[in-house]
Amino acid sequence: MLLEVKNLSIEFVTEGGIVRVVDKVSFQIDVGKTLGIVGESGCGKSVTALSLMRLLPKNKVRIPEGEILFEGNDLLKLSEDAMRSIRGNRIGMIFQEPMTSLNPVYTAGFQIAEAIQIHRPDLSSSQVKDRAISLLTKVGISEPERRFHSYPHEMSGGMRQRVMIAMALSCEPKLLIADEPTTALDVTIQAQILELVQDLQKDLGMAVILITHDLGVVAGSADDVMVMYAGKVAERTDVQTLFRKPMHPYTTGLMASLPRARVEGGRGRRTERLTGIPGSVPNFTMLPLGCRFQDRCRLVKPRCREAEPLLEEKDPNHLVSCFEV
Numbered sequence: 413m414l415l416e417v418k419n420l421s422i423e424f425v426t427e428g429g430i431v432r433v434v435d436k437v438s439f440q441i442d443v444g445k446t447l448g449i450v451g452e453s454g455c456g457k458s459v460t461a462l463s464l465m466r467l468l469p470k471n472k473v474r475i476p477e478g479e480i481l482f483e484g485n486d487l488l489k490l491s492e493d494a495m496r497s498i499r500g501n502r503i504g505m506i507f508q509e510p511m512t513s514l515n516p517v518y519t520a521g522f523q524i525a526e527a528i529q530i531h532r533p534d535l536s537s538s539q540v541k542d543r544a545i546s547l548l549t550k551v552g553i554s555e556p557e558r559r560f561h562s563y564p565h566e567m568s569g570g571m572r573q574r575v576m577i578a579m580a581l582s583c584e585p586k587l588l589i590a591d592e593p594t595t596a597l598d599v600t601i602q603a604q605i606l607e608l609v610q611d612l613q614k615d616l617g618m619a620v621i622l623i624t625h626d627l628g629v630v631a632g633s634a635d636d637v638m639v640m641y642a643g644k645v646a647e648r649t650d651v652q653t654l655f656r657k658p659m660h661p662y663t664t665g666l667m668a669s670l671p672r673a674r675v676e677g678g679r680g681r682r683t684e685r686l687t688g689i690p691g692s693v694p695n696f697t698m699l700p701l702g703c704r705f706q707d708r709c710r711l712v713k714p715r716c717r718e719a720e721p722l723l724e725e726k727d728p729n730h731l732v733s734c735f736e737v
Contacts, residue, residue: 413442414586415482415587416440416479417437417440419479420460420477422475424473425471429697432643432696435644436644437456437478442619443618443619445636447637448624448630448633448638449623450624450627450630450638455640455641457640463480464503500530500580501531502583504585504587505590513576519561519562519563521559523579524547524548525543525544527583528543528582528583541560543582548560550581550612551581552574552604552608559571573594574608577593587618587619591623594626594629636650637654641704644733645723645731646660646662648731649729653727659732660732661705662708662709669686702716703733703735
């Protein structure tokens with residue numbers, strides 16, 4: 413197993429007290445596989461990803477329990493120097509918004525080269541530049557020699573995202589974390605970026621954690637899926653099982669909210685209204701007693717308001733956190 417996360421909990425230290433935003437989350441991913449982590453904004457997806465890289469601010473965040481085992485080593489117990497040798501080297505990350513992740517005062521080439529130099533001090537300046545240009549070529553940027561000298565504001569959103577991917581892949585990581593890699597990109601560019609990540613995954617044999625709120629992205633890219641709600645795992649299984657037999661009421665609600673088109677009279681027409689999930693995600697400072705999805709759930713029973721359901725195996729390799737399925 414390349415990565416195994418066990419009972420990971422993450423808490424924010426606020427003026428109003430301690431707020432737990434990720435609660436006993438467990439998952440694993442093997443070499444060459446893709447795990448999709450799905451859920452609404454604020455469910456804890458990105459915080460979980462940042463904890464894997466140990467990029468959460470120490471003065472505002474604490475991890476009271478859990479293990480993050482990467483190649484057998486608990487990342488939470490490593491020294492900062494040891495973690496720095498893994499971050500960007502063995503584990504790469506594509507951040508959500510490339511315009512804010514890239515430094516606007518440095519060229520794309522400089523930033524890719526810097527990522528290479530940190531982990532490959534044995535390479536000469538010319539070798540680093542050649543490798544950076546090769547990476548720009550690999551991620552599908554035309555005229556890579558010219559774009560090496562371009563600043564982020566001189567590039568389109570899709571091109572900036574490709575630069576971010578080049579940086580993440582600069583040291584050929586064993587694990588790539590892609591946090592909403594297609595957010596704010598148009599549909600055509602989204603498809604190109606996802607296809608690029610899949611192609612590079614095959615070439616390098618790396619594992620991918622794909623964080624998204626889009627079930628369509630997961631359907632076409634992931635091997636396994638973990639659905640999160642309000643900081644907890646609602647459902648976890650392989651992608652075929654999830655789409656064939658979703659069990660958690662939150663997952664079925666997400667499925668029902670997907671747009672569908674029916675063909676009538678020889679033409680494609682949308683004839684069904686989108687079905688939303690009523691209500692909103694609970695405030696982490698005022699979580700209800702019992703199941704966190706209770707106020708939005710069509711299956712809610714009295715016991716759902718009295719105790720929190722455990723994540724249990726309802727079918728082989730299909731874990732669900734719900735009393736009623």
